[in-house]
Amino acid sequence: MHTGDGLPVQTPPKTRPIKRHHTTRYYVHRVHESLTTRVSKILCSIFLGLLLVIGVVIFIVWLSLRPHRPRFHIRDFSVPGLNQVSGIDNAVITFNVTARNANQNIGIYYDSMVGSVYFEDQRIGSTPLLFPFYQEPKNTTVVYGTFSGATLTVDSQRWTDFKNALAKGSVIFRLELTSTIRFKISRWKSKRHHAHADCAIGVGQDGLILAVSKDKRCPTYFT
Template sequence: MNSNQIPIHTNPAGRPIKRHHTARYYVHRVHESLSTRLSKLVCSIFLTLLLIMGIITFILWLSLRPHRPRIHLREFSIPALAQQNGFENAQLIFNVTARNANQNIGIYYDAMQITVYYEDRSIGSTSLLHPFFQEPKNTTVLFGTLSGATLTVTSERWSALLADRSRGTVIFRLEVTASIRFKVSTWSSKHHKLHAKCPVGVGPDGLILASYKDKRCPVYFT
């Protein structure tokens, strides 16, 4: 017999004899089968929980539908522009609205500042002294007057304003900056810095032009 050949045991009828496995073999197979089933069960539970969390998050997002505040410029005027020598008593009057369009999210305004620019240079600013909370689906009116120390217009700047007035339109930019937090039920977010830029033009009478009135101002966060 060749040494590389493995003998096959046969019974008297010439058929191969089936080997019977030991108890240890069957215990190992059962243990291996249980481990595989347990692994599959754990994976199934994990994937199911992950799917449920994803569905809950999606439903919450749909129900809350977060929207950034909507800022509109309602009124803006410098009545002294209608007077040739109104520089000393110049006043700038503004009226801005902040709209919370969210259904279930409130907004804390912890600080807010209004700044007016002419030719990209600040000519006046003022801060809101009292923080406020805005309920969902609510509009807050923000109005004020810049004059005296809060309206820093030099004689040279006033001359430039009058020169633009003689051409029919004086262009300004009113900017709103605010530190806000969003509130959902009892949870409040971290602070976000809101910026809104509102271009505005006034006519020779110093009143806002109709094409700029009630316009929505672009809003972004930093």
């Protein structure tokens, strides 16, 4: 190739790519690095797999052992002489409740239990119930009690309130059972919990529990 003045133009020679030759040490390092990566991945996979298995086992054990609250059902409740004008002289309230341990593998220790009866959110009676006892899994215990005398505070005005409510069809009472309980799994015992069962109960003209309230489950909560 020539320029305008007739002088030849020098064309730079074409260069070939330099072919690098890696040393043996380089290839050994690459192989070692590849093996390390693979071993790390295998170890991570094993670790994650173990975590998954342990998590599933713990979840299954939790499902099978998680404690259920005691289940209380009101079976009977009566106020004899409620339809009598002078019933205040012999005022008595009796009740019958069942406490059910629905757990499959967990027992319940009842360290104490107190029964209280309310009318229009005013407590009119309270008494200790049962004695400390242990309830086996899948077991039902009958709880019964009586409010009378010193354990029942009902004066003539309160009895009149009963009569006025009865004139409208029924008298609504509320029975509260307060228990101090512990759960038992094998040899392990939980800390103490305070369980409360609230039973709303309707009583009819004869002083007996109404059919709508009989065998009703009482809401239970912990504090």
